[in-house]
Amino acid sequence: MSGWLESIIGYRYFIVSSVRNELLNQFARSRLGGLWMVIQPLVMVSIYAFVLSAVLRSRLEGISSQYAYAIYLTSGILAWSLFSDVLMRSLNLFVGNANLLKKMLVPKVTLPLIALGAGLVNNLLLLAAILVIFALLGHGPSVVLLWLPVLMLVLLLFTLGLGLVVAVLNVFMRDTAQVVGIVMQCMFWFTPIIYPVSIIPEHLRYWLMFNPLYHVVAAYQSVLAYQQPPALLPLAVVAGCALLLCLLGFWMVRRANAEMVDVL
Structure with missing residues (x-):
């Protein structure tokens, strides 16, 4: 562990510059460049806010706004x-950086941090756009927003651990990318994101407890939509699972270190 920390500190400028280059490359040939980082989430949030709410007039209990559904x-x-962006970036951590790993002595621990950094910057821009839209809709920020850094940290740790596992598996089994894509679709629809938990039959809600992403998403919805503190016990359980996943992921990277370079 101390060796990883030394690598992170020693290559901190490489990590920062790589995150910057990763973000710039997204819009390298675009006329508006980095403005798309703000335009894209603003358009997406605007569609949710004005089409889904203003047209469908969807409402939810606990949110005193005609745009309750869009806020939720x-x-x-x-x-x-944040979860999907970082996980998909992590999926090709080693496969996509094969030449870099072969030609340069870059510690592998720096690669997931680059994926985390790029995904976090994108997500913070989306958060800024969402807060602006919420304010325009009359759903202003509250002191409960101070929970957001904690929720982001838990989600990032969970995604980091899971990302390292699939990144290693993707080196040796290239079908991993297709499997992850399918699992991601299932997770999206089996996590109450576009529908409230209340519409799920009570005898089926029990199974949601085994979906760690559900607890994090519910915490986000509690803080941002309902402006209430998140449930701490489920969040603590997810944080514990995240730490275990991180340990497993780093162990797999260390165990498969030599073989990965040969396979790549």
Whole structure:
């Protein structure tokens, strides 16, 4: 563990510059460049806010706004976008950086941090856009927003651990990318993001307890949509699972270190 920390500190400028380059490359040939980082989430949030709410007039109990459904939906999308963005970036951590790993002595521990950094910056821009839209809809921020850094940290740790596991598996089994894509679709629809938990039959809600992403998404919705503190016990359980996943992921990277370079 101390060796990993030394690598992170020693390559901190490489990590920061790589995150910057990762973000710039997204819009390298675009006329508006980095503005798309703000335009895209603003358009997405606007569609949710004005089409789904203003047209469908969907309402939810506990949110005193005619745009209640859009507020609820967008809160869950914020958590999902961070999870999906970082996980998909992590999937090709080693496969996509094969030449870098072969030609340079870059510690592998730096690669997931680059994926985390790029995904976090994108998500913070989306958060800024969401807060602006919420304010325009009359759903202003509250002191409960101070929970968001904690929720992001738990979600990032969980995604980091899971990302390392699938990244290693993807080196040796290239079908992993297709499997992850299918599992992601299932997780999205089996997590109450676009629908409230209340519409699920009570005898089926029990199974949601085994979906760690549900607890994090529910915490986001509690803080952003309902402006209430999140449930701490489920969040603590997810944090514990996240730490175990991180330990497993780093152990797999260390165990398969030599073989990965040969396979790549």
